[in-house]
Amino acid sequence: MKRPRIGVFKFTSCDGCQLSLLNLEDELLDFVGLFQVAYFREATDRPLRGHLDIALVEGSVSTERQRSHVVAVRERTRYLVTVGACATSGGLQALRNWADIDDYKNAVYPSPAIIETLPCSTPISDHVYVDYELWGCPVSSDELSETLGSFLLDKRPGIPGYSLCMECKRKGIPCLLIARSAPCLGPVTRAGCGVLCPSLERPCYGCFGPKEGANIDSLLNVFRKSGLSHHDCALLLDKMNTSAYRKARTREGPP
Amino acid sequence: MKKLKKEHLRILFGGLTESHRVIGPKIEGGVVVLAEIAVHDIPAGFEDRQMAGSYRLVTGERPEIFSFSAGPDSFKRFLHPPVSEMFAFKSSRTAIAITAPDCQGKPLAFIGVRACDIAALKLYDKVFLGGAEKDQCYESRRKDSLVIALDCSYPGDNCFCHAMGTGPSVMDGFDIALVELDASFLLEAGTIAGQRLLDVLSLEEVTEGDMKERSSRTERCLGMMKKSIRTEDLPGLIYRSLDHPRWMDIAERDLECGNCTQVCPTCFCHSHYDFVRLAGISPRAREVSGTRVRKWDSCFSRNFARVHGGNFRPSRRARYRQWMSHKLAYTFEQFGLPGCVGCGRCITWCPAGIDITREVEALRDVR
Numbered sequence: 001m002k003r004p005r006i007g008v009f010k011f012t013s014c015d016g017c018q019l020s021l022l023n024l025e026d027e028l029l030d031f032v033g034l035f036q037v038a039y040f041r042e043a044t045d046r047p048l049r050g051h052l053d054i055a056l057v058e059g060s061v062s063t064e065r066q067r068s069h070v071v072a073v074r075e076r077t078r079y080l081v082t083v084g085a086c087a088t089s090g091g092l093q094a095l096r097n098w099a100d101i102d103d104y105k106n107a108v109y110p111s112p113a114i115i116e117t118l119p120c121s122t123p124i125s126d127h128v129y130v131d132y133e134l135w136g137c138p139v140s141s142d143e144l145s146e147t148l149g150s151f152l153l154d155k156r157p158g159i160p161g162y163s164l165c166m167e168c169k170r171k172g173i174p175c176l177l178i179a180r181s182a183p184c185l186g187p188v189t190r191a192g193c194g195v196l197c198p199s200l201e202r203p204c205y206g207c208f209g210p211k212e213g214a215n216i217d218s219l220l221n222v223f224r225k226s227g228l229s230h231h232d233c234a235l236l237l238d239k240m241n242t243s244a245y246r247k248a249r250t251r252e253g254p255p
Numbered sequence: 256m257k258k259l260k261k262e263h264l265r266i267l268f269g270g271l272t273e274s275h276r277v278i279g280p281k282i283e284g285g286v287v288v289l290a291e292i293a294v295h296d297i298p299a300g301f302e303d304r305q306m307a308g309s310y311r312l313v314t315g316e317r318p319e320i321f322s323f324s325a326g327p328d329s330f331k332r333f334l335h336p337p338v339s340e341m342f343a344f345k346s347s348r349t350a351i352a353i354t355a356p357d358c359q360g361k362p363l364a365f366i367g368v369r370a371c372d373i374a375a376l377k378l379y380d381k382v383f384l385g386g387a388e389k390d391q392c393y394e395s396r397r398k399d400s401l402v403i404a405l406d407c408s409y410p411g412d413n414c415f416c417h418a419m420g421t422g423p424s425v426m427d428g429f430d431i432a433l434v435e436l437d438a439s440f441l442l443e444a445g446t447i448a449g450q451r452l453l454d455v456l457s458l459e460e461v462t463e464g465d466m467k468e469r470s471s472r473t474e475r476c477l478g479m480m481k482k483s484i485r486t487e488d489l490p491g492l493i494y495r496s497l498d499h500p501r502w503m504d505i506a507e508r509d510l511e512c513g514n515c516t517q518v519c520p521t522c523f524c525h526s527h528y529d530f531v532r533l534a535g536i537s538p539r540a541r542e543v544s545g546t547r548v549r550k551w552d553s554c555f556s557r558n559f560a561r562v563h564g565g566n567f568r569p570s571r572r573a574r575y576r577q578w579m580s581h582k583l584a585y586t587f588e589q590f591g592l593p594g595c596v597g598c599g600r601c602i603t604w605c606p607a608g609i610d611i612t613r614e615v616e617a618l619r620d621v622r
């Protein structure tokens with residue numbers, strides 16, 4: 001049997017999610033045995049040629065060149081999977097979507113004129129069809145391995161769409177929101193991180209993005225009743241998934 | 256019925272810990288949870304203040320050992336663990352080999368089980384043992400477990416067991432039943448296993464005064480219960496209200512987070528996942544090995560109602576309605592028992608503070 005060809009691509013991002021792939025450690029040898037790594041800049045110099053069975057795409061689209069590059073990746077790929085908050089929702093850099101890009105350029109760079117960038121940082125799914133999205137900042141290695149395994153077994157990956165609270169309750173963690181009025185984003189955030197923050201008595205701050213059908217306004221009402229201002233509430237959402245949380249707030253759908 | 260001096264509770268504990276994992280109340284993160292405990296872990300003297308969507312533990316004035324009410328956990332976490340392996344599998348070109356897990360472990364003894372949870376346990380027994388196929392792990396854990404029940408001295412602020420006909424006094428379904436009095440516990444054995452544990456204790460006779468104290472305590476507990484559900488028109492009310500506008504109003508507030516279902520002692524829904532690591536896949540030999548894992552799930556998870564071709568409960572309105580209807584209507588037909596035992600957990604642990612007692616009442620409003 002021919003090993004499926006896999007490519008790993010990077011757009012605007014910090015490389016952390018690609019590292020999650022390298023962090024598979026125990027499974028890394030199995031990974032290279034089961035897949036033919038056709039393109040992966042973190043691991044090999046091999047140039048990109050031919051078609052791909054799977055493309056793992058990290059990072060958001062924030063330059064003109066990336067816009068055409070992601071289309072080129074899609075065209076040669078059977079299954080395109082986004083990995084991480086940047087690729088799936090635009091990332092932390094999407095904070096610029098709510099400001100004037102020239103202000104940022106002028107504040108950060110000595111010669112702002114040479115910076116070529118789009119005014120917005122956007123998720124891959126704004127540009128091409130995406131087959132599966134892995135959330136997280138960074139992605140969970142377990143979900144990555146599950147998704148790759150599912151491809152080989154020809155089954156749908158078991159990526160959870162339910163809330164972090166479900167995972168939190170399974171772990172038996174005393175609820176920070178109920179017992180301490182902490183502004184925990186768990187009720188509107190997708191499970192998958194393994195409840196890292198609440199396990200350490202820190203409220204969830206949303207690395208895994210909005211869960212399916214997140215009712216964000218209702219949760220913010222709860223936070224406001226315990227004393228948070230409108231501004232504080234907005235700040236809670238404006239992090240690495242700012243774009244996705246804002247979109248989820250305005251999305252029309254059956255309540 | 257006999258009487259045990261309060262300071263001798265530790266002797267009962269001592270006898271239990273030899274043969275059992277004693278599961279009881281303990282403070283963690285400012286909350287009374289259930290865990291494997293020693294007698295001194297019981298948070299004697301603590302009181303919980305509960306509201307819809309709020310819980311605080313305070314040191315109070317109450318003289319009882321069991322001065323607090325139930326927290327988010329119940330027996331469910333131990334008899335039907337949140338994540339458990341159902342079996343390991345290995346498939347090859349010619350066969351599939353299945354290996355059952357060993358769920359035997361040291362038997363469990365639950366101490367301080369409230370009347371509402373005993374009613375929930377009866378429902379659980381029907382769910383996991385009442386059908387043609389029994390859940391083997393549940394069966395082996397349940398068969399060896401001991402239930403040491405407790406009459407509530409104080410209700411939680413969100414309790415309504417009396418309305419649901421389940422408490423606050425324990426009636427049956429126990430190995431030993433405890434009633435806490437000022438200076439002692441009243442004890443009653445409900446099974447031979449329970450009697451054996453009592454036989455080794457130095458017990459006293461119960462006086463008429465003790466019985467009076469017992470009934471006045473029950474009266475006091477009932478008098479302090481703040482919440483209620485009128486049950487006379489259930490389940491009919493639910494069936495008549497399937498298109499009530501209130502469901503829409505709830506959907507505006509509902510977070511669809513599933514906390515209510517995870518803390519509810521009668522919610523039993525779960526999903527199965529086949530978990531295969533990359534190391535378990537060998538395309539050349541056409542072998543796949545992995546485990547089937549069961550996790551608590553919820554009618555509030557979107558995927559829970561996804562079938563081939565779509566999702567038959569696409570809105571929050573439909574999901575909340577399904578949940579409440581299952582609690583207050585469908586379980587009567589399914590198991591002949593109410594699906595809500597009035598423990599109030601879903602009210603306290605709902606971040607949006609959605610209160611089942613108020614929502615049922617709202618369904619009675621003329622539209």
Ligand code: SF4
Binds near residue numbers: 165166186198514
């Ligand atoms: S601590 Fe946060 S994630 Fe956990 S149950 Fe409470 S609200 Fe949900």
Ligand code: SF4
Binds near residue numbers: 518519598
């Ligand atoms: S529905 Fe709520 S009050 Fe009723 S048994 Fe479940 S958690 Fe307790």
Ligand code: SF4
Binds near residue numbers: 510605609
């Ligand atoms: S009723 Fe409350 S706890 Fe249950 S899903 Fe809705 S918001 Fe979450």
